[in-house]
Amino acid sequence: MIPDLPDLARMRRERFERLQDQLEAREIDGLVLLGTSSVVYATGAAMPAEDGDRAALFRAVAIVVRGESAPHLYTLYADGAPPEVQLHGPLFPDLDDGMDVFAKAVAEHFGAAARIGVDHQSHAMLRGLSGYVWVDASGVLGAAKILKTPDEVACIRHAQRVNELAMLDALSILRPGVRQTDLSAAFLRRVFELGASAGGIDPIWQVMAPYRELGPWTSHGDLAYPTVTTDRFLRHDDVIWVDAGIMWQGYASDYGRTWVVGADPNAAQLRQFWRWRAVVDACLEILEPGVSALQLGRVAIEANDGVRPWIEHFYLAHGVGTDSAEMPLIGTDFGEQFDEKLILAPGMVAVFEPIIWEEGAAGYRAEDIVAVTDTGFIKLSGSTYDPYGFAA
Amino acid sequence: MSPAPRDRGVLVGMMSLEDGSRVDFSELRAARRAKIFSRMETHGIDALMLGGAGDVRYVSGARQLGRAGVLPFAPVAVVVRSTRRVHLLSTWDEGVPPEIAREDLYGLSWNPANLVAALGAIPGLRESRRVGTDGLTPMFAGLLAGLVDGAELVDAAPVTAAARRIKSAGEITCLDVASAIAESALSALEDALQPGITERELLGIYHEQIATLGAPNPPSESVCFATPFHGPVRFRHLASDRPVGDGELVVLAPGALYAGYESGLARTRVAGASAPPGAADLASRCAQGIDSLLAVCRPGNTGADLYRAWEDAENPESPVPLAHGLGLGAEPPVIGLGRGADATLEEGMVLSVQSWVAAPGIGGCLERATVVIESGGALPLTRYGRLQ
Numbered sequence: 001m002i003p004d005l006p007d008l009a010r011m012r013r014e015r016f017e018r019l020q021d022q023l024e025a026r027e028i029d030g031l032v033l034l035g036t037s038s039v040v041y042a043t044g045a046a047m048p049a050e051d052g053d054r055a056a057l058f059r060a061v062a063i064v065v066r067g068e069s070a071p072h073l074y075t076l077y078a079d080g081a082p083p084e085v086q087l088h089g090p091l092f093p094d095l096d097d098g099m100d101v102f103a104k105a106v107a108e109h110f111g112a113a114a115r116i117g118v119d120h121q122s123h124a125m126l127r128g129l130s131g132y133v134w135v136d137a138s139g140v141l142g143a144a145k146i147l148k149t150p151d152e153v154a155c156i157r158h159a160q161r162v163n164e165l166a167m168l169d170a171l172s173i174l175r176p177g178v179r180q181t182d183l184s185a186a187f188l189r190r191v192f193e194l195g196a197s198a199g200g201i202d203p204i205w206q207v208m209a210p211y212r213e214l215g216p217w218t219s220h221g222d223l224a225y226p227t228v229t230t231d232r233f234l235r236h237d238d239v240i241w242v243d244a245g246i247m248w249q250g251y252a253s254d255y256g257r258t259w260v261v262g263a264d265p266n267a268a269q270l271r272q273f274w275r276w277r278a279v280v281d282a283c284l285e286i287l288e289p290g291v292s293a294l295q296l297g298r299v300a301i302e303a304n305d306g307v308r309p310w311i312e313h314f315y316l317a318h319g320v321g322t323d324s325a326e327m328p329l330i331g332t333d334f335g336e337q338f339d340e341k342l343i344l345a346p347g348m349v350a351v352f353e354p355i356i357w358e359e360g361a362a363g364y365r366a367e368d369i370v371a372v373t374d375t376g377f378i379k380l381s382g383s384t385y386d387p388y389g390f391a392a
Numbered sequence: 393m394s395p396a397p398r399d400r401g402v403l404v405g406m407m408s409l410e411d412g413s414r415v416d417f418s419e420l421r422a423a424r425r426a427k428i429f430s431r432m433e434t435h436g437i438d439a440l441m442l443g444g445a446g447d448v449r450y451v452s453g454a455r456q457l458g459r460a461g462v463l464p465f466a467p468v469a470v471v472v473r474s475t476r477r478v479h480l481l482s483t484w485d486e487g488v489p490p491e492i493a494r495e496d497l498y499g500l501s502w503n504p505a506n507l508v509a510a511l512g513a514i515p516g517l518r519e520s521r522r523v524g525t526d527g528l529t530p531m532f533a534g535l536l537a538g539l540v541d542g543a544e545l546v547d548a549a550p551v552t553a554a555a556r557r558i559k560s561a562g563e564i565t566c567l568d569v570a571s572a573i574a575e576s577a578l579s580a581l582e583d584a585l586q587p588g589i590t591e592r593e594l595l596g597i598y599h600e601q602i603a604t605l606g607a608p609n610p611p612s613e614s615v616c617f618a619t620p621f622h623g624p625v626r627f628r629h630l631a632s633d634r635p636v637g638d639g640e641l642v643v644l645a646p647g648a649l650y651a652g653y654e655s656g657l658a659r660t661r662v663a664g665a666s667a668p669p670g671a672a673d674l675a676s677r678c679a680q681g682i683d684s685l686l687a688v689c690r691p692g693n694t695g696a697d698l699y700r701a702w703e704d705a706e707n708p709e710s711p712v713p714l715a716h717g718l719g720l721g722a723e724p725p726v727i728g729l730g731r732g733a734d735a736t737l738e739e740g741m742v743l744s745v746q747s748w749v750a751a752p753g754i755g756g757c758l759e760r761a762t763v764v765i766e767s768g769g770a771l772p773l774t775r776y777g778r779l780q
Contacts, residue, residue: 036461049460052445053721202458224484
């Protein structure tokens with residue numbers, strides 16, 4: 001049962017229990033986490049979205065100790081700390097200056113030779129935090145994150161709702177002469193009014209050339225996507241693939257739709273859309289606990305007359321959570337054996353994003369987000385595909 | 393055009409001009425690469441494997457997808473000294489500058505084994521004896537050790553951080569443009585500020601303004617907060633839904649990025665017609681604070697001089713840094729919160745300097761400036777009127 005809105009305290013508690021279970025199962029004494037999405041997952045800390053190196057220099061650090069009831073949070077952004085965390089001042093793990101403070105903090109939580117999971121190590125840490133056995137935290141994090149609690153699913157659904165509502169504003173100004181960054185302006189203004197907690201990823205409004213060879217060169221010969229937004233003007237008949245992933249309460253959304261500039265979709269474009277719908281429906285038809293990623297890939301290919309309906313460097317579907325793309329990844333370069341062993345289970349969230357491509361007529365791309373339930377799935381994204389019409 | 397226009401104002405715009413007077417990005421990139429290769433030579437580093445957003449941008453000059461937050465280390469750019477090539481993780485060539493050829497690109501992989509195989513095909517990399525990285529994970533430490541068998545994995549910072557610290561004239565121009573975008577955002581915030589508006593609405597207006605100007609990625613979404621008349625006054629970073637009260641002091645602190653270079657400024661304004669009693673004194677304390685910090689931002693001075701200037705102005709310890717480096721995002725040093733006393737200021741460094749003062753019963757006041765350290769002292773890159 002997915003609540004309308006999440007119980008955030010319960011969500012944080014249940015996530016923390018999952019991390020503890022994994023630490024127990026893997027005999028790891030604790031975690032030292034530095035990546036934004038891991039810190040958010042472990043602590044529920046809110047922090048202002050920051051670009052690349054600012055996010056690094058002023059990063060928050062989470063320390064999870066096996067057997068404790070709440071995480072430790074070391075942050076400059078005390079106003080975003082949930083009440084149950086043990087709050088400390090910032091650690092600046094990228095600097096040698098003050099590494100003694102970090103070393104002292106780690107020593108307060110862990111004995112000599114403790115086995116500690118870590119998701120990133122600066123050279124200052126490699127120099128200053130010796131005497132422990134550092135193991136990769138990705139096993140613990142991956143296993144905990146792949147199955148969402150009902151509250152996490154509610155967060156993703158709400159983030160998606162905010163994203164989709166704000167897209168109405170962007171779509172309403174779409175016409176020849178509007179620039180990609182104008183669409184970003186309309187969209188971003190609205191998402192924050194609607195309560196988004198972060199923009200997340202620079203919104204994509206990529207113009208798709210009608211032929212692959214008229215688009216950007218790629219190493220694999222398949223399509224380039226997504227390319228970075230600029231002040232490029234959008235012109236009559238341009239087909240644009242829209243992609244945006246604003247955040248709410250630490251969770252990413254994922255809006256994917258195709259728009260046409262200055263014209264209604266023509267008959268060929270509408271056919272592409274219906275083909276896309278048929279591919280996703282074929283997947284949803286078999287989606288239930290126990291189905292493998294490989295089976296999903298196969299029905300998608302079959303529904304597209306034997307042609308793989310996703311871009312070579314991507315996937316048929318990906319998970320979403322505190323990262324914009326996370327497990328389960330379906331149809332990637334992990335390969336068929338991996339997909340065969342990846343079995344869908346209740347609590348997994350999958351963003352289906354097949355593409356339908358026709359040389360000479362560009363193509364259609366959209367994204368449907370679903371959460372796997374005990375008996376099947378529920379849809380988390382909306383069911384309008386303007387300007388291609390309504391379809392459930 | 394003369395190589396150095398006497399009126400630098402002509403450089404502060406975002407459209408290229410047909411006389412070529414604005415930033416020459418190919419020259420900017422070439423100068424950055426030359427600095428990197430020269431430092432690799434000096435420090436005996438054969439290859440770099442970089443994952444930090446600023447480092448990747450510095451060595452590659454590629455336009456990469458803007459994303460909030462920091463990811464764990466992964467090799468996104470590779471620099472090989474013997475071939476003098478820069479390689480980039482990119483499946484396509486759009487956004488990649490011409491000096492990085494198509495064969496220098498390696499594609500996106502989800503499977504780390506495939507990524508390592510692609511890296512293994514980079515000419516000259518396997519033969520490297522000393523490889524600098526800007527971070528590691530236990531997984532990549534293992535994978536890279538297998539890739540560059542027997543090589544020493546060392547800190548890339550003596551090459552990258554050191555190259556980035558001192559800005560070229562072209563980099564300063566980028567920072568000038570970023571400053572002007574941030575000032576434009578401050579004007580938009582100031583126009584919109586009135587009792588009843590929420591911080592969240594102001595944040596939306598901020599985003600709209602920078603995106604309209606063609607620079608949609610914010611360096612930080614911490615851009616405004618109202619400070620209360622009553623109770624303790626805290627520096628806040630997250631936008632709230634509470635309507636701003638009449639007469640409250642509101643911090644407006646927008647930043648902007650131009651070609652990756654970050655600038656920002658902050659001013660404090662009154663929402664509504666009348667300021668709370670004592671606001672003028674608080675504003676004057678805030679102004680004295682930043683003036684005293686800026687007065688000691690000189691080559692050869694250290695972070696300790698900033699700490700001393702702040703204390704001499706009779707301010708309590710600041711809960712936010714007094715200063716930190718800027719360039720392709722925030723950079724070391726951080727001066728404040730117990731760090732950076734030994735950091736030496738050098739000519740050509742760019743700093744964000746800030747003065748935060750607060751008084752219960754009145755509110756808080758923040759002033760922040762982006763400055764470049766010149767031989768004679770700090771030259772402000774950001775300009776805006778003060779709260780009187």
